[in-house]
Amino acid sequence: MVEVLVAIVGLVLIALIVWWFFGKHQAQAGKAVIEGDHQVATVVVNGGYSPSTVVLKKGVSGSVKFEMRDSTACLSHIVFEQLGLNKDLTKQPTTTVEIPTDQAGEFNFACGMDMFHGKVIVK
Numbered sequence: 001m002v003e004v005l006v007a008i009v010g011l012v013l014i015a016l017i018v019w020w021f022f023g024k025h026q027a028q029a030g031k032a033v034i035e036g037d038h039q040v041a042t043v044v045v046n047g048g049y050s051p052s053t054v055v056l057k058k059g060v061s062g063s064v065k066f067e068m069r070d071s072t073a074c075l076s077h078i079v080f081e082q083l084g085l086n087k088d089l090t091k092q093p094t095t096t097v098e099i100p101t102d103q104a105g106e107f108n109f110a111c112g113m114d115m116f117h118g119k120v121i122v123k
């Protein structure tokens with residue numbers, strides 16, 4: 001009887017872990033809003049990046065808008081290493097970063113200290 005209970009508890013725990021990872025993964029990707037011939041995805045910067053992954057459509061001119069709501073030095077800069085970009089987010093409420101969408105790919109971004117990470121997926 002005890003063994004059955006232990007097995008059930010174990011199964012419930014495994015189910016919770018799977019659900020947690022799967023649920024979190026689904027909630028992460030943000031979609032871009034298409035305005036005319038341009039698409040914009042918004043990332044809120046507040047104790048991290050929300051969402052931390054945004055998806056842009058390939059072939060449509062696109063940008064990511066960073067909405068600054070954080071006052072810590074940690075997140076004050078946004079760095080796109082592959083694009084050679086390092087922008088100060090504290091000068092204005094929102095900062096727009098143009099993303100090349102001519103081919104599918106991923107662009108990683110991080111805070112100035114490389115502690116918080118996110119990415120833009122072009123597909």
Ligand SMILES: [Cu+2]
Binds near residue numbers: 074114116
């Ligand atoms: Cu940082």
